Amino acid sequence: MSDTPPPAPAAAPAPTPLPALILVLGACGFASTFTMRIIDPLIPTLAGEFGRSVPQIVMMVTGFSLAYALGQPFLGPVADAVGKIRTILTCLLALALFSTVAALSQSYEIMAVVRGVTGIASGGIIPIAMAAIGDRAPMQERQVALGRFLVLMIIGQMSGSACSGLIATHLGWRAAFLSAAGVAALAAVLVAIVLKPRRNVTRQALSVAGALANYRIVFANPRTKLLYGLVVIEGILLFGIPAYVAAILFARSGVGPGEAGLAIAGMGFGCLVYGLLTRILVERLGPTRMTRTGGVVCAIGLALFAFDWPWWSAIPLFALQGFGFFLLHGTFQAQATELAPAARGSAMALFACCFFLGQATGPLAMGAAMHALGAPAAILLFAAAIVLFGYLTPRILPVPSSRT
Numbered sequence: 059m060s061d062t063p064p065p066a067p068a069a070a071p072a073p074t075p076l077p078a079l080i081l082v083l084g085a086c087g088f089a090s091t092f093t094m095r096i097i098d099p100l101i102p103t104l105a106g107e108f109g110r111s112v113p114q115i116v117m118m119v120t121g122f123s124l125a126y127a128l129g130q131p132f133l134g135p136v137a138d139a140v141g142k143i144r145t146i147l148t149c150l151l152a153l154a155l156f157s158t159v160a161a162l163s164q165s166y167e168i169m170a171v172v173r174g175v176t177g178i179a180s181g182g183i184i185p186i187a188m189a190a191i192g193d194r195a196p197m198q199e200r201q202v203a204l205g206r207f208l209v210l211m212i213i214g215q216m217s218g219s220a221c222s223g224l225i226a227t228h229l230g231w232r233a234a235f236l237s238a239a240g241v242a243a244l245a246a247v248l249v250a251i252v253l254k255p256r257r258n259v260t261r262q263a264l265s266v267a268g269a270l271a272n273y274r275i276v277f278a279n280p281r282t283k284l285l286y287g288l289v290v291i292e293g294i295l296l297f298g299i300p301a302y303v304a305a306i307l308f309a310r311s312g313v314g315p316g317e318a319g320l321a322i323a324g325m326g327f328g329c330l331v332y333g334l335l336t337r338i339l340v341e342r343l344g345p346t347r348m349t350r351t352g353g354v355v356c357a358i359g360l361a362l363f364a365f366d367w368p369w370w371s372a373i374p375l376f377a378l379q380g381f382g383f384f385l386l387h388g389t390f391q392a393q394a395t396e397l398a399p400a401a402r403g404s405a406m407a408l409f410a411c412c413f414f415l416g417q418a419t420g421p422l423a424m425g426a427a428m429h430a431l432g433a434p435a436a437i438l439l440f441a442a443a444i445v446l447f448g449y450l451t452p453r454i455l456p457v458p459s460s461r462t
Contacts, residue, residue: 074194074252074253074254076194076195076203078252079190079191079194079195079203079253080191080203080206080207080210081210082245082248082249082252082253083146083187083190083191083207083253084206084207084209084210084211085210085244085245085248086146086150086183086184086187086245086248086249087183087184087187087207087210087211087214088210088211088213088214088217088241088245089150089153089183089214089238089241089242089244089245090153090180090183090184090211090214091184091211091212091214091215091218092214092215092217092218092221092238092241093153093157093176093180093218093238093241093242094122094126094180094215094218095215095218095219095222095300095322096218096219096221096222096234096235096238097118097119097122097173097222098119098219098222098300098301098303098304098318098319098322099219099222099223099226099303099304099315099316099318099319099322100222100223100226100231100234100304100315101115101116101119101301101302101304101305102304102305102308102315103226103231103304103314103315104118104169104231107231108165108166108169109166110166112302112305113425114166115166116301116302116421116422116425117170118169118170118173119300119301119421120418120419120421120422121170121173121174121177121418122173122174122176122177122180123177123297123414123415123417123418124174124177124414124415124418125174125175125176125177125178125181126177126178126180126181126410126414126417127181127410127411127412127413127414127415127417127418128178128411129177129178129181129182130181130185130407130408130410130411130414131269131273131404131407131408131411133145133149133178133181133182133185133186133407134185134186134189134269134403134404134406134407135265135268135269136182137182137186137189138403142186142187142189142190142193143190143249143253143254145182145186146182146183146186146187146190146249147246147249147250148182149179149180149181149182149183149186150179150183150242150243150245150246150249151242151243151246152175152176152179153176153179153180153183153238153239153242154239154240154242154243154246155239156172156175156176156179157176157235157236157238157239157242158235158236158239159172160172160173160176160235161232161233161234161235161236161239162232181410181414184211184410185406185407185410187207188204188207188406189403189406191203191204191207192204192402208333209330209333209334212326212329212330212333213326213330215323215325215326215329216323216325216326216327216330217323218238219319219320219322219323219325219326220319220320220322220323221234221237221319222234222237222238222315222319223304223314223315223316223317223318223319223320224316224319224320225237226314226315226316227314227315227316231315269404272398272401272403272404273401273404273408275398275400275401275404276397276398276401276404276405276408278398279397279398281393281397281455282397282398282405284454284455285390285393285394285397285409285455286408286409286412287412288390288451288454288455289387289390289394289409289412289413289416290412290413290415290416290419291416291447292386292387292390292413292416292447293412293413293414293415293416293417293418293419293420294416294417294419294420294423295416295420295440295443295444295447296356296379296383296386296420296444297416297417297420297421298420298421298423298424298427298440299360299363299420299424299437299440300322300325301421301424302421302424302425302428302433303318303321303322303372303376304318306433307321307369307372310366310369311368311369313369317369317370320370320373321369321370321372321373321376322376323373323376324372324373324374324375324376324377324379324380325376325377325379325380325383326380327373327377327380328359328376328377328378328379328380328381328382328383328384329380329381329383329384330380331377331380331381332380332381332384332385332388333384336388339385345389345392345452345457346452346457348385348386348388348389349385349386349389349448349451349452349457350448350449350451350452351382351385351448352382352383352384352385352386352387352448353382353386353444353445353446353447353448353449353451354382354445354448355378355379355381355382355385356378356379356381356382356383356385356386356444356448357382357441357442357444357445357448358378358382358441359375359376359377359378359379359382360375360379360437360440360441360444361437361438361441361442362375363375363376363437364433364434364435364437364438364441365434382444386448386451389457390409391409393455393457394406394409397409424436424440427439427440
Protein backbone atom coordinates (compact mmCIF):
# COMPACT_ATOMS: atom_id res chain seq x y z
CA MET A 59 0.00 0.00 0.00
CA SER A 60 1.51 3.29 -1.05
CA ASP A 61 2.18 5.95 1.56
CA THR A 62 2.12 8.66 -1.07
CA PRO A 63 -0.46 11.28 -0.01
CA PRO A 64 -3.18 12.10 -2.51
CA PRO A 65 -2.55 15.22 -4.57
CA ALA A 66 -3.89 18.40 -3.07
CA PRO A 67 -6.88 19.88 -4.85
CA ALA A 68 -6.10 22.72 -7.20
CA ALA A 69 -6.32 26.05 -5.47
CA ALA A 70 -9.18 28.26 -6.51
CA PRO A 71 -8.08 31.32 -8.40
CA ALA A 72 -7.50 34.35 -6.25
CA PRO A 73 -10.41 36.79 -6.33
CA THR A 74 -9.97 39.82 -8.54
CA PRO A 75 -8.81 42.82 -6.46
CA LEU A 76 -11.59 45.35 -6.05
CA PRO A 77 -9.78 48.23 -7.86
CA ALA A 78 -9.18 45.99 -10.89
CA LEU A 79 -12.79 44.78 -10.76
CA ILE A 80 -14.10 48.36 -10.81
CA LEU A 81 -11.73 49.41 -13.59
CA VAL A 82 -12.62 46.50 -15.87
CA LEU A 83 -16.37 46.63 -15.21
CA GLY A 84 -16.15 50.41 -15.67
CA ALA A 85 -14.65 49.75 -19.11
CA CYS A 86 -17.66 47.52 -19.82
CA GLY A 87 -20.04 50.30 -18.78
CA PHE A 88 -18.01 52.72 -20.93
CA ALA A 89 -18.47 50.43 -23.95
CA SER A 90 -22.21 50.11 -23.34
CA THR A 91 -22.94 53.84 -23.00
CA PHE A 92 -20.51 54.67 -25.84
CA THR A 93 -22.59 52.47 -28.16
CA MET A 94 -25.88 53.71 -26.73
CA ARG A 95 -25.28 57.40 -27.47
CA ILE A 96 -23.29 57.02 -30.68
CA ILE A 97 -26.25 57.54 -33.01
CA ASP A 98 -27.61 60.83 -31.60
CA PRO A 99 -25.23 63.21 -33.48
CA LEU A 100 -25.53 61.13 -36.68
CA ILE A 101 -29.29 61.31 -37.21
CA PRO A 102 -29.28 63.95 -40.01
CA THR A 103 -26.30 62.19 -41.61
CA LEU A 104 -28.07 58.82 -41.59
CA ALA A 105 -31.27 60.43 -42.89
CA GLY A 106 -29.32 61.64 -45.93
CA GLU A 107 -27.47 58.33 -46.32
CA PHE A 108 -30.61 56.18 -46.40
CA GLY A 109 -32.99 58.71 -47.98
CA ARG A 110 -35.25 58.83 -44.93
CA SER A 111 -36.75 61.56 -42.77
CA VAL A 112 -35.32 62.56 -39.40
CA PRO A 113 -38.34 61.06 -37.53
CA GLN A 114 -37.74 57.73 -39.28
CA ILE A 115 -34.11 57.69 -38.18
CA VAL A 116 -35.19 58.68 -34.67
CA MET A 117 -37.13 55.40 -34.60
CA MET A 118 -33.73 53.69 -34.34
CA VAL A 119 -33.20 55.47 -31.03
CA THR A 120 -36.61 54.28 -29.88
CA GLY A 121 -35.89 50.75 -31.08
CA PHE A 122 -32.59 50.59 -29.19
CA SER A 123 -34.12 51.82 -25.92
CA LEU A 124 -37.18 49.58 -26.28
CA ALA A 125 -35.01 46.49 -26.85
CA TYR A 126 -32.81 47.49 -23.90
CA ALA A 127 -35.91 47.75 -21.71
CA LEU A 128 -37.60 44.52 -22.79
CA GLY A 129 -34.40 42.53 -22.37
CA GLN A 130 -34.03 43.42 -18.69
CA PRO A 131 -36.55 40.97 -17.15
CA PHE A 132 -34.86 38.08 -19.00
CA LEU A 133 -31.18 38.97 -18.73
CA GLY A 134 -31.22 39.19 -14.93
CA PRO A 135 -32.29 35.55 -14.38
CA VAL A 136 -29.86 34.42 -17.11
CA ALA A 137 -26.97 36.15 -15.32
CA ASP A 138 -27.97 34.54 -12.01
CA ALA A 139 -28.00 31.12 -13.67
CA VAL A 140 -24.83 31.17 -15.82
CA GLY A 141 -22.80 33.80 -13.99
CA LYS A 142 -22.59 37.57 -14.25
CA ILE A 143 -19.08 37.75 -15.71
CA ARG A 144 -19.91 35.20 -18.43
CA THR A 145 -23.08 37.12 -19.29
CA ILE A 146 -21.24 40.45 -19.52
CA LEU A 147 -18.52 38.91 -21.72
CA THR A 148 -21.11 37.40 -24.07
CA CYS A 149 -22.98 40.71 -24.34
CA LEU A 150 -19.76 42.63 -25.07
CA LEU A 151 -18.88 40.23 -27.90
CA ALA A 152 -22.39 40.62 -29.28
CA LEU A 153 -22.05 44.40 -28.98
CA ALA A 154 -18.83 44.34 -31.02
CA LEU A 155 -20.41 42.06 -33.66
CA PHE A 156 -23.61 44.08 -34.07
CA SER A 157 -21.76 47.41 -34.19
CA THR A 158 -19.62 45.99 -37.01
CA VAL A 159 -22.74 44.86 -38.87
CA ALA A 160 -24.23 48.36 -38.40
CA ALA A 161 -21.10 49.88 -39.95
CA LEU A 162 -21.59 47.67 -43.02
CA SER A 163 -25.36 48.20 -43.35
CA GLN A 164 -26.55 49.17 -46.80
CA SER A 165 -30.21 49.82 -46.01
CA TYR A 166 -32.37 51.54 -43.42
CA GLU A 167 -34.20 48.31 -42.63
CA ILE A 168 -31.02 46.39 -41.80
CA MET A 169 -29.67 49.25 -39.70
CA ALA A 170 -32.93 49.51 -37.73
CA VAL A 171 -32.99 45.78 -36.94
CA VAL A 172 -29.31 45.76 -35.99
CA ARG A 173 -29.73 48.71 -33.60
CA GLY A 174 -32.60 46.86 -31.94
CA VAL A 175 -30.58 43.71 -31.22
CA THR A 176 -27.66 45.93 -30.17
CA GLY A 177 -29.97 47.39 -27.51
CA ILE A 178 -30.59 43.91 -26.09
CA ALA A 179 -26.83 43.23 -25.88
CA SER A 180 -26.14 46.64 -24.32
CA GLY A 181 -28.80 45.98 -21.68
CA GLY A 182 -26.89 42.95 -20.46
CA ILE A 183 -23.87 44.95 -19.33
CA ILE A 184 -24.47 47.87 -16.96
CA PRO A 185 -27.19 46.44 -14.65
CA ILE A 186 -25.35 43.12 -14.39
CA ALA A 187 -21.99 44.86 -13.82
CA MET A 188 -23.55 46.80 -10.92
CA ALA A 189 -24.87 43.54 -9.49
CA ALA A 190 -21.40 41.96 -9.87
CA ILE A 191 -19.86 44.84 -7.91
CA GLY A 192 -22.53 44.32 -5.24
CA ASP A 193 -21.58 40.62 -5.06
CA ARG A 194 -17.86 41.25 -4.65
CA ALA A 195 -17.51 44.59 -2.85
CA PRO A 196 -17.90 44.59 0.95
CA MET A 197 -20.86 46.65 2.15
CA GLN A 198 -18.63 49.37 3.59
CA GLU A 199 -16.93 49.84 0.20
CA ARG A 200 -19.90 49.24 -2.09
CA GLN A 201 -21.19 52.81 -2.41
CA VAL A 202 -17.75 54.17 -3.29
CA ALA A 203 -17.19 51.30 -5.75
CA LEU A 204 -20.49 51.95 -7.50
CA GLY A 205 -19.72 55.67 -7.60
CA ARG A 206 -16.44 55.04 -9.40
CA PHE A 207 -18.18 52.70 -11.81
CA LEU A 208 -20.75 55.43 -12.48
CA VAL A 209 -18.01 57.93 -13.35
CA LEU A 210 -16.52 55.59 -15.98
CA MET A 211 -19.97 54.88 -17.37
CA ILE A 212 -20.72 58.59 -17.73
CA ILE A 213 -17.38 59.21 -19.44
CA GLY A 214 -18.45 56.57 -21.96
CA GLN A 215 -21.70 58.42 -22.55
CA MET A 216 -19.81 61.68 -23.14
CA SER A 217 -17.30 59.98 -25.42
CA GLY A 218 -19.97 58.19 -27.45
CA SER A 219 -21.65 61.45 -28.43
CA ALA A 220 -18.48 63.52 -28.89
CA CYS A 221 -16.35 60.90 -30.63
CA SER A 222 -19.04 59.66 -33.01
CA GLY A 223 -19.69 63.17 -34.26
CA LEU A 224 -16.01 63.98 -34.69
CA ILE A 225 -15.19 60.63 -36.31
CA ALA A 226 -18.15 60.94 -38.67
CA THR A 227 -17.03 64.44 -39.67
CA HIS A 228 -13.53 63.32 -40.64
CA LEU A 229 -13.84 59.60 -41.51
CA GLY A 230 -17.53 59.00 -42.16
CA TRP A 231 -20.36 57.57 -40.10
CA ARG A 232 -19.36 53.95 -40.73
CA ALA A 233 -16.04 54.57 -38.99
CA ALA A 234 -17.97 55.79 -35.94
CA PHE A 235 -19.76 52.44 -35.62
CA LEU A 236 -16.49 50.58 -36.16
CA SER A 237 -14.99 52.57 -33.30
CA ALA A 238 -17.86 51.37 -31.07
CA ALA A 239 -17.11 47.79 -32.11
CA GLY A 240 -13.47 48.28 -31.22
CA VAL A 241 -14.29 49.70 -27.79
CA ALA A 242 -16.60 46.74 -27.02
CA ALA A 243 -14.02 44.23 -28.23
CA LEU A 244 -11.30 45.80 -26.07
CA ALA A 245 -13.57 45.66 -23.02
CA ALA A 246 -14.29 41.99 -23.77
CA VAL A 247 -10.56 41.24 -23.88
CA LEU A 248 -10.10 42.94 -20.50
CA VAL A 249 -12.93 40.89 -18.98
CA ALA A 250 -11.53 37.63 -20.37
CA ILE A 251 -8.01 38.33 -19.10
CA VAL A 252 -8.61 40.03 -15.75
CA LEU A 253 -11.95 38.82 -14.38
CA LYS A 254 -12.58 35.22 -13.48
CA PRO A 255 -15.97 33.72 -12.58
CA ARG A 256 -16.31 33.07 -8.87
CA ARG A 257 -15.78 29.47 -7.79
CA ASN A 258 -17.88 27.47 -5.33
CA VAL A 259 -20.88 29.72 -5.82
CA THR A 260 -24.34 28.18 -5.74
CA ARG A 261 -26.22 29.55 -8.72
CA GLN A 262 -29.95 29.69 -9.17
CA ALA A 263 -31.28 27.37 -11.83
CA LEU A 264 -32.72 29.22 -14.80
CA SER A 265 -36.41 29.04 -14.00
CA VAL A 266 -39.38 31.01 -15.24
CA ALA A 267 -41.25 30.16 -12.04
CA GLY A 268 -38.37 31.47 -9.91
CA ALA A 269 -38.16 34.72 -11.87
CA LEU A 270 -41.92 35.26 -11.59
CA ALA A 271 -41.76 34.58 -7.86
CA ASN A 272 -39.12 37.30 -7.47
CA TYR A 273 -41.21 39.76 -9.48
CA ARG A 274 -44.21 39.02 -7.25
CA ILE A 275 -42.06 39.91 -4.24
CA VAL A 276 -41.15 43.22 -5.89
CA PHE A 277 -44.76 44.17 -6.63
CA ALA A 278 -45.89 43.22 -3.14
CA ASN A 279 -44.45 46.57 -2.04
CA PRO A 280 -47.16 49.23 -2.52
CA ARG A 281 -44.52 51.80 -3.54
CA THR A 282 -43.36 49.74 -6.52
CA LYS A 283 -46.01 50.70 -9.07
CA LEU A 284 -45.78 54.39 -8.19
CA LEU A 285 -41.99 54.45 -8.46
CA TYR A 286 -41.91 52.55 -11.74
CA GLY A 287 -44.62 54.77 -13.20
CA LEU A 288 -42.70 57.90 -12.21
CA VAL A 289 -39.45 56.66 -13.74
CA VAL A 290 -41.26 56.00 -17.05
CA ILE A 291 -42.47 59.61 -17.05
CA GLU A 292 -38.96 60.80 -16.16
CA GLY A 293 -37.51 58.95 -19.15
CA ILE A 294 -40.09 60.46 -21.50
CA LEU A 295 -39.58 64.04 -20.34
CA LEU A 296 -35.79 64.08 -20.04
CA PHE A 297 -34.80 61.96 -23.03
CA GLY A 298 -37.14 63.31 -25.68
CA ILE A 299 -34.69 65.96 -26.90
CA PRO A 300 -31.25 64.32 -27.54
CA ALA A 301 -32.35 62.61 -30.77
CA TYR A 302 -33.30 66.00 -32.28
CA VAL A 303 -30.28 68.03 -31.21
CA ALA A 304 -28.27 67.45 -34.39
CA ALA A 305 -31.18 68.38 -36.66
CA ILE A 306 -31.99 71.51 -34.61
CA LEU A 307 -28.38 72.73 -34.57
CA PHE A 308 -28.02 72.09 -38.30
CA ALA A 309 -31.18 74.09 -39.02
CA ARG A 310 -30.04 76.97 -36.80
CA SER A 311 -26.31 77.17 -37.45
CA GLY A 312 -25.52 74.76 -40.27
CA VAL A 313 -23.18 72.76 -38.02
CA GLY A 314 -22.51 69.05 -38.50
CA PRO A 315 -22.36 65.92 -36.36
CA GLY A 316 -19.09 66.93 -34.67
CA GLU A 317 -20.62 70.00 -33.04
CA ALA A 318 -23.86 68.14 -32.24
CA GLY A 319 -21.88 65.38 -30.53
CA LEU A 320 -20.05 67.90 -28.35
CA ALA A 321 -23.36 69.51 -27.38
CA ILE A 322 -24.93 66.20 -26.36
CA ALA A 323 -21.75 65.24 -24.50
CA GLY A 324 -22.37 68.26 -22.27
CA MET A 325 -25.13 66.24 -20.60
CA GLY A 326 -22.56 63.67 -19.54
CA PHE A 327 -20.35 66.42 -18.12
CA GLY A 328 -23.24 67.58 -15.92
CA CYS A 329 -23.74 64.00 -14.73
CA LEU A 330 -20.04 63.78 -13.93
CA VAL A 331 -20.19 66.93 -11.80
CA TYR A 332 -23.12 65.42 -9.92
CA GLY A 333 -21.12 62.24 -9.32
CA LEU A 334 -18.31 64.25 -7.75
CA LEU A 335 -20.68 66.22 -5.49
CA THR A 336 -23.15 63.48 -4.55
CA ARG A 337 -22.24 63.22 -0.87
CA ILE A 338 -22.39 67.00 -0.35
CA LEU A 339 -25.72 67.28 -2.20
CA VAL A 340 -27.35 64.47 -0.23
CA GLU A 341 -26.20 65.91 3.09
CA ARG A 342 -27.13 69.52 2.29
CA LEU A 343 -30.39 69.04 0.37
CA GLY A 344 -31.92 65.69 1.22
CA PRO A 345 -33.99 63.69 -1.28
CA THR A 346 -37.08 65.93 -1.48
CA ARG A 347 -35.18 69.12 -2.22
CA MET A 348 -32.85 67.22 -4.57
CA THR A 349 -35.85 66.08 -6.59
CA ARG A 350 -37.41 69.53 -6.83
CA THR A 351 -34.11 71.30 -7.47
CA GLY A 352 -33.30 68.75 -10.17
CA GLY A 353 -36.56 69.49 -11.95
CA VAL A 354 -35.87 73.23 -11.95
CA VAL A 355 -32.22 72.94 -13.04
CA CYS A 356 -33.03 70.49 -15.83
CA ALA A 357 -35.93 72.63 -17.05
CA ILE A 358 -33.79 75.78 -17.17
CA GLY A 359 -31.22 74.07 -19.40
CA LEU A 360 -33.92 72.67 -21.70
CA ALA A 361 -35.96 75.89 -21.87
CA LEU A 362 -32.95 77.99 -22.85
CA PHE A 363 -32.17 75.53 -25.65
CA ALA A 364 -35.52 76.50 -27.20
CA PHE A 365 -33.99 79.82 -28.32
CA ASP A 366 -31.57 80.46 -31.17
CA TRP A 367 -28.18 80.90 -29.48
CA PRO A 368 -24.73 80.16 -30.97
CA TRP A 369 -24.33 76.38 -31.33
CA TRP A 370 -21.64 76.13 -28.63
CA SER A 371 -24.08 77.45 -26.00
CA ALA A 372 -25.80 74.06 -26.19
CA ILE A 373 -22.83 72.49 -24.36
CA PRO A 374 -23.39 74.26 -20.99
CA LEU A 375 -27.17 74.05 -21.44
CA PHE A 376 -27.00 70.27 -21.77
CA ALA A 377 -24.56 70.16 -18.85
CA LEU A 378 -27.30 71.81 -16.77
CA GLN A 379 -29.76 69.19 -17.98
CA GLY A 380 -27.39 66.37 -17.07
CA PHE A 381 -26.80 67.74 -13.59
CA GLY A 382 -30.53 68.23 -13.01
CA PHE A 383 -31.32 64.78 -14.37
CA PHE A 384 -29.13 63.03 -11.84
CA LEU A 385 -30.53 65.12 -8.99
CA LEU A 386 -33.90 63.63 -9.96
CA HIS A 387 -32.80 60.16 -10.95
CA GLY A 388 -30.49 59.57 -7.99
CA THR A 389 -33.40 59.66 -5.55
CA PHE A 390 -35.40 57.24 -7.70
CA GLN A 391 -32.49 54.82 -7.98
CA ALA A 392 -31.85 54.86 -4.24
CA GLN A 393 -35.51 54.05 -3.55
CA ALA A 394 -35.50 51.26 -6.14
CA THR A 395 -32.73 49.42 -4.29
CA GLU A 396 -34.97 49.14 -1.22
CA LEU A 397 -38.21 48.00 -2.88
CA ALA A 398 -37.50 44.31 -2.28
CA PRO A 399 -34.25 43.48 -0.45
CA ALA A 400 -34.92 39.76 -0.96
CA ALA A 401 -35.22 40.26 -4.74
CA ARG A 402 -33.04 43.31 -5.31
CA GLY A 403 -31.71 42.14 -8.67
CA SER A 404 -35.20 41.67 -10.04
CA ALA A 405 -36.30 45.05 -8.66
CA MET A 406 -33.41 46.83 -10.36
CA ALA A 407 -34.00 44.98 -13.63
CA LEU A 408 -37.62 46.13 -13.68
CA PHE A 409 -36.52 49.64 -12.71
CA ALA A 410 -34.14 49.74 -15.70
CA CYS A 411 -36.88 48.28 -17.90
CA CYS A 412 -39.30 51.08 -16.99
CA PHE A 413 -36.67 53.79 -17.34
CA PHE A 414 -35.75 52.68 -20.84
CA LEU A 415 -39.40 52.30 -21.81
CA GLY A 416 -39.61 56.01 -21.00
CA GLN A 417 -36.49 56.71 -23.05
CA ALA A 418 -38.00 54.78 -25.96
CA THR A 419 -41.20 56.82 -25.79
CA GLY A 420 -39.55 60.21 -25.25
CA PRO A 421 -38.38 60.84 -28.84
CA LEU A 422 -41.83 59.87 -30.15
CA ALA A 423 -43.55 62.26 -27.75
CA MET A 424 -41.12 65.09 -28.53
CA GLY A 425 -41.50 64.48 -32.27
CA ALA A 426 -45.29 64.64 -32.02
CA ALA A 427 -45.10 67.87 -29.99
CA MET A 428 -42.69 69.43 -32.50
CA HIS A 429 -44.98 68.48 -35.38
CA ALA A 430 -47.99 70.04 -33.65
CA LEU A 431 -46.40 73.12 -32.03
CA GLY A 432 -43.01 73.68 -33.65
CA ALA A 433 -39.66 72.95 -32.03
CA PRO A 434 -39.37 75.99 -29.67
CA ALA A 435 -42.88 75.61 -28.23
CA ALA A 436 -42.48 71.84 -27.85
CA ILE A 437 -39.20 72.25 -25.97
CA LEU A 438 -40.73 74.86 -23.65
CA LEU A 439 -43.71 72.55 -23.04
CA PHE A 440 -41.40 69.71 -21.99
CA ALA A 441 -39.42 72.10 -19.76
CA ALA A 442 -42.59 73.19 -17.96
CA ALA A 443 -43.62 69.55 -17.54
CA ILE A 444 -40.24 68.73 -15.97
CA VAL A 445 -40.64 71.50 -13.36
CA LEU A 446 -44.12 70.22 -12.50
CA PHE A 447 -42.85 66.64 -12.38
CA GLY A 448 -40.03 67.52 -10.01
CA TYR A 449 -42.37 69.44 -7.69
CA LEU A 450 -45.16 66.84 -7.57
CA THR A 451 -43.01 63.70 -7.29
CA PRO A 452 -42.32 64.01 -3.51
CA ARG A 453 -46.06 64.49 -2.96
CA ILE A 454 -46.99 61.46 -5.05
CA LEU A 455 -44.25 59.25 -3.59
CA PRO A 456 -42.97 60.71 -0.30
CA VAL A 457 -39.34 59.80 0.30
CA PRO A 458 -38.53 57.99 3.57
CA SER A 459 -37.08 60.31 6.18
CA SER A 460 -33.52 58.92 5.81
CA ARG A 461 -31.24 61.34 3.94
CA THR A 462 -28.82 58.63 2.79
